[in-house]
Amino acid sequence: MLTIQRLETFANEFVCFVRVTTDSGAQGWGQTSTYNADITATIFHRQVAPWALGADASEIGPLIQRIEEREHKFPGSYRCRALAGLDTALWDLKGKLAGKPVVALLGGQPGKLRAYASSMKRDITPAAEADRLVRLRDELGFDAFKWRVAAECGRDVDEWPGRTEDVVPTVARALGDRVAKLVDANSGFSPRRAIEVGRLLQAEGVGHFEEPCPYWHLEQSKEVADALEIDVTGGEQDWDLATWQRMVDMRAVDIVQPDVMYMGGIARTLKVCDIAAAAGLPITPHSANLSLVTMCTMHLLGAIANPGKYLELSIEGADYYPWQQGLFLGDPYRVDAGHVTIPDLPGWGVEINPAWLAQASYQCSERAR
Numbered sequence: 001m002l003t004i005q006r007l008e009t010f011a012n013e014f015v016c017f018v019r020v021t022t023d024s025g026a027q028g029w030g031q032t033s034t035y036n037a038d039i040t041a042t043i044f045h046r047q048v049a050p051w052a053l054g055a056d057a058s059e060i061g062p063l064i065q066r067i068e069e070r071e072h073k074f075p076g077s078y079r080c081r082a083l084a085g086l087d088t089a090l091w092d093l094k095g096k097l098a099g100k101p102v103v104a105l106l107g108g109q110p111g112k113l114r115a116y117a118s119s120m121k122r123d124i125t126p127a128a129e130a131d132r133l134v135r136l137r138d139e140l141g142f143d144a145f146k147w148r149v150a151a152e153c154g155r156d157v158d159e160w161p162g163r164t165e166d167v168v169p170t171v172a173r174a175l176g177d178r179v180a181k182l183v184d185a186n187s188g189f190s191p192r193r194a195i196e197v198g199r200l201l202q203a204e205g206v207g208h209f210e211e212p213c214p215y216w217h218l219e220q221s222k223e224v225a226d227a228l229e230i231d232v233t234g235g236e237q238d239w240d241l242a243t244w245q246r247m248v249d250m251r252a253v254d255i256v257q258p259d260v261m262y263m264g265g266i267a268r269t270l271k272v273c274d275i276a277a278a279a280g281l282p283i284t285p286h287s288a289n290l291s292l293v294t295m296c297t298m299h300l301l302g303a304i305a306n307p308g309k310y311l312e313l314s315i316e317g318a319d320y321y322p323w324q325q326g327l328f329l330g331d332p333y334r335v336d337a338g339h340v341t342i343p344d345l346p347g348w349g350v351e352i353n354p355a356w357l358a359q360a361s362y363q364c365s366e367r368a369r
Contacts, residue, residue, distance in 0.1 A: 002057040010360035011041040014323035018085035028093025031292035033081035033261035044082040049365035061267040080264035087265020095347035108303030110344035115313040116144035126167040130174035141337035144180035150188025172204040182208035198228040222252040236286030259286040284308030
């Protein structure tokens with residue numbers, strides 16, 4: 001039995017890395033979900049670590065489930081964001097002990113993944129968005145792109161009047177016919193408006209319409225999915241397995257998009273993958289920043305039976321996400337001809353930057369010997 005001896009967090013407002021150490025001294029690294037990560041670190045030590053210390057580090061799924069049961073009064077994203085730190089650290093530990101990348105532990109193998117360049121910006125003009133995406137197409141070889149329409153939770157009010165009707169054809173036509181085109185509405189539309197926009201997307205060759213309506217209203221998403229020929233997608237915010245089952249059973253979406261960190265880690269995300277696979281639906285996970293979430297997603301996509309066509313890869317740099325700079329040594333997300341590479345090194349195959357760790361807020365929970 002590999003006993004969990006120590007759990008440490010290194011956090012700032014945006015990122016919290018977790019280090020697990022066993023009684024043998026073996027270690028693994030993981031991460032809680034991003035944003036308000038300093039708060040999540042406190043939750044981790046208060047409501048996750050006490051149940052994990054002294055447990056068997058090799059029994060990841062059962063341990064995660066047991067902590068859920070012990071903390072049943074605190075369901076939801078609150079708990080799952082912290083659980084992700086334990087889960088992902090344990091997978092890294094398991095891979096390092098076995099001398100294998102996590103993708104191999106999951107039944108897959110290292111290799112290349114097609115990526116889509118994912119824009120997060122709404123405060124950008126359609127012409128400027130088209131210019132930068134075309135530049136990425138030509139310089140890095142991306143052949144799939146996602147950009148933003150609507151305003152986030154916008155209630156049919158666009159980022160500015162007419163932007164959606166302008167940005168869709170401007171970007172789609174600039175990218176050309178040989179490029180896969182995706183848009184994300186971030187819960188911005190009513191069903192009526194979403195169907196109207198969806199028909200514009202169809203006419204401009206866009207094939208992926210993400211979160212067109214408020215994600216918590218599954219019936220609205222289904223109404224849009226039933227009305228359109230293109231794929232309606234969603235699920236990035238969802239953590240509850242019963243909601244996932246309902247979403248799939250009612251065919252609210254055509255492609256499911258769990259976020260490994262919002263879900264609570266790999267073990268719980270695999271359950272969503274199984275639910276979707278049983279219904280014949282593909283998985284195109286949400287991985288909208290370049291913290292550890294995208295690397296975990298790469299390993300997942302390299303192993304599951306129902307992967308989608310591509311990996312979401314954020315294209316935003318220091319001007320938009322300054323907090324994701326300097327997290328790792330080297331460049332684990334280097335793009336070559338529109339593809340990224342799943343590492344073949346043990347565990348996640350990345351090394352967290354010691355300089356970043358040295359500046360983070362530190363907490364430790366340890367089992368008495």
